[in-house]
Amino acid sequence: xxxxxxxxxxxxxxxxxxxxxxxxxxxxxxxxxxxxxxxxxxxxxxxxxxxxxxxxxxxxxxxxxxxxxxxxxxxxxxxxxxxxxxxxxxxxxxxxxxxxxxxxxxxxxxxxxxxxxxxxxxxxxxxxxxxxxxxxxxxxxxxxxxxxxxxxxxxxxxxxxxxxxxxxxxxxxxxxxxxxxxxxxxxxxxxxxxxxxxxxxxxxxxxxxxxxxxxxxxxxxxxxxxxxxxxxxxxxxxxxxxxxxxxxxxxxxxxxxxxxxxxxxxxxxxxxxxxxxxxxxxxxxxxxxxxxxxxxxxxxxxxxxxxxxxxxxxxxxxxxxxxxxxxxxxxxxxxxxxxxxxxxxxxxxxxxxxxxxxxxxxxxxxxxxxxxxxxxxxxxxxxxxxxxxxxxxxxxxxxxxxxxxxxxxxxxxxxxxxxxxxxxxxxxxxxxxxxxxxxxxxxxxxxxxxxxxxxxxxxxxxxxxxxxxxxxxxxxxxx
Numbered sequence: 001x002x003x004x005x006x007x008x009x010x011x012x013x014x015x016x017x018x019x020x021x022x023x024x025x026x027x028x029x030x031x032x033x034x035x036x037x038x039x040x041x042x043x044x045x046x047x048x049x050x051x052x053x054x055x056x057x058x059x060x061x062x063x064x065x066x067x068x069x070x071x072x073x074x075x076x077x078x079x080x081x082x083x084x085x086x087x088x089x090x091x092x093x094x095x096x097x098x099x100x101x102x103x104x105x106x107x108x109x110x111x112x113x114x115x116x117x118x119x120x121x122x123x124x125x126x127x128x129x130x131x132x133x134x135x136x137x138x139x140x141x142x143x144x145x146x147x148x149x150x151x152x153x154x155x156x157x158x159x160x161x162x163x164x165x166x167x168x169x170x171x172x173x174x175x176x177x178x179x180x181x182x183x184x185x186x187x188x189x190x191x192x193x194x195x196x197x198x199x200x201x202x203x204x205x206x207x208x209x210x211x212x213x214x215x216x217x218x219x220x221x222x223x224x225x226x227x228x229x230x231x232x233x234x235x236x237x238x239x240x241x242x243x244x245x246x247x248x249x250x251x252x253x254x255x256x257x258x259x260x261x262x263x264x265x266x267x268x269x270x271x272x273x274x275x276x277x278x279x280x281x282x283x284x285x286x287x288x289x290x291x292x293x294x295x296x297x298x299x300x301x302x303x304x305x306x307x308x309x310x311x312x313x314x315x316x317x318x319x320x321x322x323x324x325x326x327x328x329x330x331x332x333x334x335x336x337x338x339x340x341x342x343x344x345x346x347x348x349x350x351x352x353x354x355x356x357x358x359x360x361x362x363x364x365x366x367x368x369x370x371x372x373x374x375x376x377x378x379x380x381x382x383x384x385x386x387x388x389x390x391x392x393x394x395x396x397x398x399x400x401x402x403x404x405x406x407x408x409x410x411x412x413x414x415x416x417x418x419x420x421x422x423x424x425x426x427x428x429x430x431x432x433x434x435x436x437x438x439x440x441x442x443x444x445x446x447x448x449x450x451x452x453x454x455x456x457x458x459x460x461x462x463x464x465x466x467x468x469x470x471x472x473x474x475x476x477x478x479x
Contacts (some may be wrong), residue, residue: 007040008034008200009030011070014046015060035291044079044196093225097131122174150224163296164209190214205232233296262364320356379442380438386444436449
């Protein structure tokens, strides 16, 4: 492959469900190929399956692509808006003799298949309505609406120089005449794909290797129309961590479910690009690095395995190092989903800096930051029993006195107050810090105590410390 602005790739999902991990990886590989070579990337919605296609699924695809930042360089194309074009080409093929009407009924096709299987032959259309020199066809029945079949070559071979799998050869004698238009006139998948790729000047098709058997048929249709087939790259499937077919328990979720789980879009792209592609031992890539380094020479022809723990690890690396302007919108999205009012709490950038080292996901970060934007609903039972003891009340009261006197609410000054209280009572720092955490966070886990109190703010900190003192004394009276 050489750099050329004429390179065009496409991602062409069927809107019958969410944008899943395999589809997202295909979209990413297609996007990277185009961008690396100065070409263009397009999105095509293959919605000819009217029974299964839904607007909800279309919206989910757009939402997932938008979140991942895989923008199309053209307006999205819908196959259902191109039916006139498909009918036009089918009419031309009928006239040219590269397609023909077939009047077989469903019963005839079933019988044909059953007889072939009884003879231990591969089930296939036997060409009974295919026009041939010297062959006399029966008169078309009036009560059977015909399908249109492509007149596939019966001799020669189709050679695919696959960019991932290498050379793949199919014998035309093994391919039957596939239907390109159903009895109701609607065109079929293998036909529409060819016309779309032809009209849109698609040069490189990246798709799953479950499409390999479709490719020789599509190439033959291209050649019958006088077109040049694109280059094909069939990428292997993604398996679960145990080597079986990827399922929900392995992580076969919709892309937007990963957003809900707290993944950053850049981390998701980084994890996806490494599912089947490598660049030496490098694990982490910026988008620009992916574009600069991606090539098919290093796409594996073997299935990759989805490892949820590795995905979490990649996400954590991004959380720790990503520019704050990339993290803030996603973090805010999670907090807002929790119904929190962010106006009275600390700045999101400060919270991210305080939490990013200890949180693998934004969801975890949001859950651990909930106390900064909402009133405490109570204390963790075990932590309260361990740290909010009767003797703790005086420690917390002394801290309230010192913190109240601070001229400025700064981390260093808060740190000195906590140390002073510990020294005055000859306590280890943990014996002071842990009760403070439970008092202000509700549990014994938080960022460093000076950062925690600074983020919480003077008013909320003092109110929660005083409430904890009252809680301790009430419990003591009850016992």
